[in-house]
Amino acid sequence: MPSSFYKIKCKDCSNEQIVFSKASTVVRCSICGSVLAQPTGGKAEIKGEILEELGNA
Numbered sequence: 822m823p824s825s826f827y828k829i830k831c832k833d834c835s836n837e838q839i840v841f842s843k844a845s846t847v848v849r850c851s852i853c854g855s856v857l858a859q860p861t862g863g864k865a866e867i868k869g870e871i872l873e874e875l876g877n878a
């Protein structure tokens with residue numbers, strides 16, 4: 822299965838950030854610290870709004 826990245830918009834401050842779809846650690850918004858992605862052992866659970874899915878370039 823190809824890995825990919827998501828462009829995620831933080832629900833709290835509207836910051837847009839690129840997050841790996843299989844993040845193995847909690848990914849936090851670089852502006853406000855809100856959780857954007859939570860690791861589940863496979864695909865990360867995305868907490869923010871997914872704006873775009875970016876495949877492997």
Ligand SMILES: [Zn+2]
Pocket residue numbers: 831832833834835836850851852853854855
């Ligand atoms: Zn934020």
